[in-house]
Amino acid sequence: MTIETYPDVLQILKEHKILLGDSLISRLVRKINGLKYWLKGEATFFSFFFNFFPTRFRPERFRSSVLALSNKVISDRIFQGKPANPLKLLNFFLDYNLKPEEKNWTLPLFLALREIKDIIVYDQYAAKDFIKDGDIVIDAGANIGVFSLWAAFLNPAGQIYAFEPSQENFSLLEKNILNNNLKNVFCQRLALGNQEGEAELLKASFSLDGLGSSCSLKNSHFADDKEYFYNSFETVPIISIDQFVLLHQLPRLDFIKIDTEGYEKQIIKGAYQTIKKFKPVIACSAYHFKNDKEDIPHLIKEIEPSYHYKLINRGELDLIFYPNKNN
Secondary structure, eight states: OOGGGSOBHHHHHHHTHHHHOOSHHHHHHHHHHHHHHHHTTSSOHHHHHHTTSOGGGSOHHHHHHHHHHHHHHHHHHHHTTOOOOSEEETTEEEOOOOOTTSTTTHHHHHHHHHHHIIIIISOTTOHHHHOOTTOEEEEESOTTSHHHHHHHHHOTTSEEEEEOOOHHHHHHHHHHHHHTTOTTEEEEOOEEESSOEEEEEEEESSOSSSSSOOEEEGGGOTTTTOTTTEEEEEEEEEEEHHHHHHHTTOSOOOEEEEOOTTOHHHHHHTTHHHHHHHOOEEEEEOOSSTTHHHHHHHHHHHHOTTEEEEEEESSSEEEEEEEOTTO
16 A cells, blocks of 8 residues: 555644634634534533633533533544544554544644644744754653654755654654654654753653643653643663763754753753753743743853744644754
8 A cells, every 4th residue: 555545634724724723713713613413412511611711610520521512523423433543644654542442532633734734834843944955853741753754854964863762652753754664863762951861750641732642841841730731651772962972973063952841941951061062952842841932042142142032833833943053
């Protein structure tokens, strides 16, 4: 079976942009379709009823059934209720964490579509603006590899180092790179930070913000007071970007993408020498902690004052740092 027989996710996003969008009209379309399921007896009254409430006003015990109804609407409208794995993405295969035997199997599909929309369609990390063919790129928080595939598409002559510490996520990341025979993407089952050794990676039993398992390093404190969500852990190796660059004798570093569930500042601190020496473009998430929009620019400017930056919102808030290389 050739890749052309698999669903083309970018075409799906284009054809169903109202159904899959974030606008008020998009949400109403999904809610009205949920009403149809209730009228046909294929959804409970409570899942239909609370589907019309904002998330914060929905009783906890009904949230999963409401989410399942919304995902069923999307799955049935687009895929006629049949699992779609892998997806076709930029002429690559993309396998994701689909488990059709589970009741809410459509959730990973919905998350896959949303993640691809943000990373590629909206280009939330400004990769098209800054990545040039031949660049050396670090993908910190690679998850299952959507950004790494995007960087490889933009940069076929370059090198992409994809860091993902979670064993479950890393298995899918490695599978996606191997299945596409990408010789310029190097998967690293490592956490990045400002130390070398081992760290505890907290893991959620399910993900609401990613394609694989949602994970956070314990000493990031992002998971504090979220024990109900992050309910297991694994010990993972950790290294700094400075140490990695030295160990692999990288001649330069051109672009760093960082989205690591609250560990962004530690990674930047661990890249101090690399930032000073190579002045890479840095695309960094800015929404995990309340003060990220102020603290992260302050940290970068302390390391290298020549950086300019901008805050962009293309699905999620991200900071883009770009240097004046004449300095």
